[in-house]
Amino acid sequence: MSRKARLQACLNTALTPMHLEVSDESHMHNVPEGAESHFKVLAVSEAFAGEKLIDRHRRVNALVRDELTDGLHALAIHAWTPQEWFDKGGGAAPASPECLGGSKQAS
Amino acid sequence: MDAVIERIDQQVNGHPVVIYMKGTPQMPQCGFSMRAAQALGDTGVAFAYVNVLQDPEIFENLPRYADWPTFPQIYIDGELVGGCDITLELAASGELKPMMESAAAKQESASSQGAA
Numbered sequence: 001m002s003r004k005a006r007l008q009a010c011l012n013t014a015l016t017p018m019h020l021e022v023s024d025e026s027h028m029h030n031v032p033e034g035a036e037s038h039f040k041v042l043a044v045s046e047a048f049a050g051e052k053l054i055d056r057h058r059r060v061n062a063l064v065r066d067e068l069t070d071g072l073h074a075l076a077i078h079a080w081t082p083q084e085w086f087d088k089g090g091g092a093a094p095a096s097p098e099c100l101g102g103s104k105q106a107s
Numbered sequence: 108m109d110a111v112i113e114r115i116d117q118q119v120n121g122h123p124v125v126i127y128m129k130g131t132p133q134m135p136q137c138g139f140s141m142r143a144a145q146a147l148g149d150t151g152v153a154f155a156y157v158n159v160l161q162d163p164e165i166f167e168n169l170p171r172y173a174d175w176p177t178f179p180q181i182y183i184d185g186e187l188v189g190g191c192d193i194t195l196e197l198a199a200s201g202e203l204k205p206m207m208e209s210a211a212a213k214q215e216s217a218s219s220q221g222a223a
Contacts, residue, residue, distance in 0.1 A: 053193045061176055068176045074139065075177060077192050094195075097138025102129035102160060 003036040003072065007064060011043055014063050018082050019044040021093055025076075029099040040076040042093035044085040053079070111168045119172075119182045123210035124154035127169055128179040131158055139191035140179045146198040147181070152207040184210035 001009075007022045021042040026035045041060060048056045056079035064072065078093045118125055124147065130136030132144040147154045159166040159178055170176050173187040181188045183206050188194060197203040 053196060054187065054189045057189055057193060058174075065176075076139070097142050097191075100130070100136050100138055100141060102136030102140065 003039070003067060007039065007041065007067065010063055011041065011060070015043055015045040015047045017043045017045040017047075019085065023093070025074075025096055028096065029074075030101060031073075035071070037071060037073040038096075039072065039074070040078075040093055040096050042078045042080075044080050044082055046081060048079050049081050111164050112172055115165060115169060115172045118155070118157060120185045122155040123184060123214045124152065124207050125182045126154060126156045126179055127159050127165065127182075128156055129158070129160050132156055136160060137178070143179045143181060143191040143194045146194050146203060147207070149198065150204040150207050152204060152211055154207065183207060184213060 002024075004022050004024050008020060011017065011020055011022070019042070021040075023040045024036060025038045025040050027033075029035075029038050031037045043060065051059075057077050060077050060079055061068065061075070064075065068075070076093075076096050080088070126132075126140075126144055126147060128135065128137070128140035128144055130140055132148060135141035135144060144156065157165060159169065166178075169178075169180060173180065173182075175187055175190070177190055179190055179194075181190070181194050188197065188206070194203065197206065
């Protein structure tokens, strides 16, 4: 199973989102093909209602902890309630920035 | 507390606003760090930065300091606010600048009381 499929399965189960978008953005970065290192998540769920942004992000990070310790290097998170998502236009997740090479700096 | 955690603690509590980033605000080395530093800069409120690529010890240990797995990390008034996505959302909703201003004012009044 790809990391994308694992992330989708895990977040679907835990958050029962009305909308979930998991994108593998590794190709935007200076990593080998198939690295599955950089991902973006848009999760729209009532489960986030009344929760601060940092707590929503902590929850998502905790759900995917095993992936983060196993090669998942970057995870952009957009965690909104359905109302917030509608207020933002109900579209796709915001575009992630271009890579500036920092993850290769150490080598 | 071990030495590096103590060092992080001093940085986080010694400045109203600190960003731990890859590169510098002038020369960011990661798109997420760039956007977050830009959002802080756009408020016009002064902030401190730590280039984690120049400090392997902090790079290794910061994730366990506040149990946050990725960079950048933004601290305001001694507390983790989040990473790039949250900082941008707070900027867009207009909350970021007042948070930074109130942290700066708090630290200024604390230091002037200390001097008196």
